[in-house]
Amino acid sequence: MTLEILSPAKLNLNLHIIGQREDGYHLLESYFQLLNFGDHMGFEPQTSRIDISPEIPGVTPEENLIFRAAQLLKLTADDPQLGAKISLKKLLPMGGGLGGGSSNAATTLIALNALWQLNLSIDELATMGLSLGADVPFFVRGHSAWVEGIGERITPYPSNCHWYVVLRPRVSVSTAAIFSHPELTRDTPSSTVAAVLRQGGRNDCEPVVRSLYAEIDRTIDWLNKFSPARLTGTGACVFAAFKSKQDAEAVFRRRPDNCDGFVAQGINDSPVAQIS
Numbered sequence: 001m002t003l004e005i006l007s008p009a010k011l012n013l014n015l016h017i018i019g020q021r022e023d024g025y026h027l028l029e030s031y032f033q034l035l036n037f038g039d040h041m042g043f044e045p046q047t048s049r050i051d052i053s054p055e056i057p058g059v060t061p062e063e064n065l066i067f068r069a070a071q072l073l074k075l076t077a078d079d080p081q082l083g084a085k086i087s088l089k090k091l092l093p094m095g096g097g098l099g100g101g102s103s104n105a106a107t108t109l110i111a112l113n114a115l116w117q118l119n120l121s122i123d124e125l126a127t128m129g130l131s132l133g134a135d136v137p138f139f140v141r142g143h144s145a146w147v148e149g150i151g152e153r154i155t156p157y158p159s160n161c162h163w164y165v166v167l168r169p170r171v172s173v174s175t176a177a178i179f180s181h182p183e184l185t186r187d188t189p190s191s192t193v194a195a196v197l198r199q200g201g202r203n204d205c206e207p208v209v210r211s212l213y214a215e216i217d218r219t220i221d222w223l224n225k226f227s228p229a230r231l232t233g234t235g236a237c238v239f240a241a242f243k244s245k246q247d248a249e250a251v252f253r254r255r256p257d258n259c260d261g262f263v264a265q266g267i268n269d270s271p272v273a274q275i276s
Contacts, residue, residue, distance in 0.1 A: 001045065003115060006271045007107040008038040009098040009264070010138070011164065011232045011239055014201025016188040025150045026179060026186065031196050032099075032135075033159055034144045035166075037264035039104060041066075042087035043111040049083045050074070056090065065105035065132055072128055073112050073120075082116050093168050093260070095175075097233025099139065105132045106139030107272050114275050142273030144266065146193035157193045158268045162241040163248040166232075167223060167261040169215035173235040181208045206231040219259055226251045237261070 011033045019027040050070045052061075061067045066086060074082050086108065092100035109125045112118075120128075122141060129136030134151030143156035178184065185204040195201075209231055210217040216231070220238050223229035227240035242248040248263045255261060 001115060003043040003111050003275065005041055005043075005107055005111060005275065006036075006038050007041050007100075007103045008139075008267070008270050008272070009035045009092050009100060009103065009166075010135075011035065011166070011266075012097070012203060013159075013230075014191075014196045015203040015205060015231075015233065016191060016201060017184065017186050017204045018188050018190050020186050021150075027149060028147065028151070029188075029191060030147050031157070031159070031193055031201070032138050032145055032147050033266045034142075034268070034270055035164065035264040036267050037091070037166075037262055039091050039100060040089040041104065041107050041111070042085075043108075043115055044085040045115055046083045046085050047081055050086070051084070052086045052088065054088070056088075056094075065101045065136075066108050069105040069108040069129075069132055069136075070112055072132070073109055073116070073118070076120070076128065077116065077118050079116075084112055084115065091262075093237070095172050096168050096237040097173075097231065097235050098166070098237055099135050099233070102133045102135035103139045105129065105136050106142075109136075109140060110142075110272050110275060139270065139272070142270035144268045155193070157197075159197060159266055161266040161268065162243070163245050163263065163265050164239050164241055165223065165227075165248050165252050165255075165261065165263055166237055166239045167219055167255055167259040168237045169213070169219045169259055171213050171215045171236050173209060173213060173216075175234045177212075178205050178208055178234045183211070184208050200228065203231045205234045209235050215258060219256065222256055223251075
């Protein structure tokens with residue numbers, strides 16, 4: 001049995017920081033919008049070994065969330081004979097704010113749970129995923145959702161599934177630097193998912209990122225000419241919503257020379273959920 005699956009991206013349609021815990025973790029409210037675009041992953045069983053191809057340049061197995069997710073599931077099953085060949089066609093940029101690594105980890109947990117016939121529940125996989133990263137449980141559950149706390153409180157909520165232009169200026173943003181920045185807003189009043197989807201929200205990280213990264217600032221200004229643009233996560237990707245694929249593609253063709261990116265549609269249910 002071989003599984004081939006899309007590991008989807010997400011956008012933060014808003015990112016409100018409403019507080020900070022004593023341990024330093026920020027308390028968030030954010031609508032996570034799944035997209036019909038992402039990395040392509042393949043899973044094939046084998047004995048004992050976890051092999052991932054191709055290797056991601058500059059990422060050791062211990063740092064690779066795919067490898068860590070597979071090893072965590074194998075240890076939970078307590079069966080040294082379990083193994084898998086995992087292929088990855090990486091289309092999402094690393095460090096773009098699109099959740100690529102977290103999505104890959106969640107896809108690995110769900111795919112290997114099915115492939116190895118472990119029959120772990122979604123709740124169990126989501127709990128395991130939280131040890132790998134705050135966004136992993138969202139991707140395990142597989143639905144566009146309102147996410148609160150440090151990422152552990154997830155309420156599925158359907159969106160209008162707009163089309164999006166997603167642009168990535170060729171810069172890297174340090175998430176740790178943004179969340180530790182003294183100018184970061186940490187006291188935004190609590191909101192609701194209905195209000196955010198109806199009126200729009202903001203990304204509290206965006207003013208800090210724009211002040212530190214001129215390329216991102218210019219890209220948001222450019223995209224704002226066509227539709228309200230916003231940063232996703234801590235960047236570096238920015239996005240804007242459009243009513244049709246044709247409108248989005250027309251803007252994307254005119255993108256600045258210093259930007260990569262793609263056009264995608266919002267979806268309410270992840271393709272990964274079909275195998276869970």
